[in-house]
């Protein structure tokens with residue numbers, strides 16, 4: 001799924017400045033893209049606009065599949081958010097099954113794919129644990145497993161490794177960027193994660209600039 005962003009400008013209601021001004025972005029199908037930039041530069045806002053959580057005020061966002069058909073990103077994307085919202089009284093496995101139910105999987109299919117994604121994230125031992133007992137980092141990995149349990153071709157991820165140590169982050173990124181060849185938009189402060197992406201952009205003064213090296 002190819003994503004195109006043209007002239008995207010956004011201002012929060014009541015504010016007198018644009019958070020984003022004229023953002024241009026072209027993401028070929030199956031490409032992983034990191035969006036970096038200082039705190040408050042508008043990264044989460046851009047992701048929210050991409051996924052339809054905020055209404056587009058000015059500009060255009062299009063998702064196009066290889067046959068040329070056009071989609072709303074919200075219909076083809078799955079999310080991994082900074083603050084993971086799991087159902088606290090349901091088990092880890094049940095929470096991850098929800099990702100597969102999004103695609104219309106049967107209960108048996110959902111359980112199979114959910115167990116695979118939990119293994120990818122190294123948390124399969126927690127399958128039967130109610131989500132309310134998980135640590136922050138465990139919950140984050142379960143949230144990512146839930147996102148990846150869906151076959152939707154676009155993954156929008158906001159700091160999905162923010163609560164993980166470096167070694168765990170590596171394994172999680174392997175799974176996230178692995179075989180499925182999704183189009184991934186990753187908002188991150190984690191330079192190691194940004195460097196693993198095919199392309200990197202920095203938000204500066206409301207616009208995106210190519211970031212060869214994600215360090216500055």
Ligand SMILES: Nc1ncnc2c1ncn2[C@@H]1O[C@H](COP(=O)(O)OP(=O)(O)OP(=O)(O)O)[C@@H](O)[C@H]1O
Nearest residue numbers: 012013015019037038039040041042043044045046
């Ligand atoms: N609902 C809102 N109403 C008004 N202003 C907002 C709202 N949400 C965010 N902002 C402002 O928009 C700007 C961009 O915020 P955003 O969360 O997109 O930045 P960010 O780059 O993701 O930051 P961080 O790295 O700290 O998560 C900030 O100045 C923030 O205060």
